[in-house]
Amino acid sequence: MSSVPARRRSVLPDLTELFDAFPVTGFRPPFGGNLIRVEDRVESDKYxxxxxxxxxxxxxxxVSIEDGRLTIEAERTEEKSEGGRSEFTYGSFSRAVTLPAGADEDAVDANYSKGILEVTVGMSAKGAGAKHIDVKSAD
Incomplete structure (x- = not known):
């Protein structure tokens, strides 16, 4: 059983997908524009x-990690051309996620292939599960 950070699923499509349906070039909502879509999972030895x-x-x-947060930043520059239209998204993209308990910030690997960035973070055994505290008598 994995302890993946909670994610909400909705019957409605992502709001950015709704705005992408508009044919107006350059129309982007003030929220959610240039969003990096992610999926994650926690296994016994890695996130x-x-x-x-x-x-x-x-x-x-x-890709950077600081204080238990993994941050991905990227930038796509627009190629200028005459005529035509573009539905590509240009500019800066950023996404930060909180790492699960037990993530080892010194054991990180990142690979990029076919448009997918995969970041693997090692998990230390000390962060897995609850820690038992012995109760001592004060008498």
């Missing part, structure tokens, strides 16, 4: 996060 980042080069992606 794995996969992020959807199509059309980027690995050198355009920055």
């Amino acid at each position: 794995t996060l996969r992020a959807e980042l199509p059309g980027l080069d690995p050198e355009d992606i920055n």
Whole structure:
């Protein structure tokens, strides 16, 4: 059984998908624009996060960990061309997630292939489960 951080599932599509249906070029809501979509799972020895980042080069992606938060930042620059239209999203993208208890911030590996960034963080045994505290008599 895994202890993946809680995620909400909805019957309604993501609001960003609703706004993507509008044909107006450049229309983006003030919230949720340039969102990096992720999926994650916790196994006994590692936490794995996969992020959807199509059309980027690995050198355009920055992954960092600080104070129990994993942050992914990326930037896609627009290629200027005459005529036509573009439904691509350009600009800066950022997403931060809280690491599960027991994540070892010194045991991190990141790989990018076919538009998917996969970040693996090792899990230490000390963070798994509740810690038992012995109660001593004060008498």
